[in-house]
Structures are given as structure tokens and as C-alpha cells.
Amino acid sequence: xxRIKILGPGCKKCQTLESKVKEIVxxxxxxxxxxxxxxxxxxxxxxxxxxxxxxxxxxxxxFGIIPKEEQIISWLKEGYQK
Numbered sequence: 536x537x538r539i540k541i542l543g544p545g546c547k548k549c550q551t552l553e554s555k556v557k558e559i560v561x562x563x564x565x566x567x568x569x570x571x572x573x574x575x576x577x578x579x580x581x582x583x584x585x586x587x588x589x590x591x592x593x594x595x596x597x598f599g600i601i602p603k604e605e606q607i608i609s610w611l612k613e614g615y616q617k
Contacts, residue, residue: 537567537614542578542588542598549587552601556589559607565615 539556543549553571560567572578581588585599589607591614596602 537565537611538592539567539569539611540572540588540590541569542572542581542583542590543586544573544575546586548601552587552589555601555604556607559604559611563608563611565611567611 539560541549541553541556543552549571553569557569559565560569578586578588581590581595581598583595583598587601588598589596589602589610591610594614596610597606
């Protein structure tokens, strides 16, 4: 089971990343717990300077961008094998 966190206050980019990740998880049949983190102090604990942030299994994978679908799939599969 992969733990995914979408970090962000709820802006359009954050919503886009969240829906993209959910779509990929469903399409790829990956077992995951997806959590939306909107609390600024909790987001700051990850050391990111821009949102949205994507955290997979407690590792920050990216922030400030919406990564390409292939990149997200690669990160998810990498996290799934651990």
C-alpha cells in the first residue's frame, strides 16, 4: 500500500494534481491511501517552498509543478516495490 499526500491549500493546481493522481491510481490499479494536506504548518514540515507538493511514502517527489503522467506512474511504481 502506497501513502500519497497532496500538499496545498486547495488552489487550482493542487486540485488538478489531486485529481490526476487519483485517476492514475485507479487506472493503474495501484493500492494507495491518498491524503490531501491543507494545513500550512504541516506543509512547511516537508520543506517545500511552492505548492502543490507530491509526497509518496513520506518522500517529497516534486513541488510547485504538476508532473507529467509518466513521471507520476514511475514514482508510484517505485514506491510500490519497496
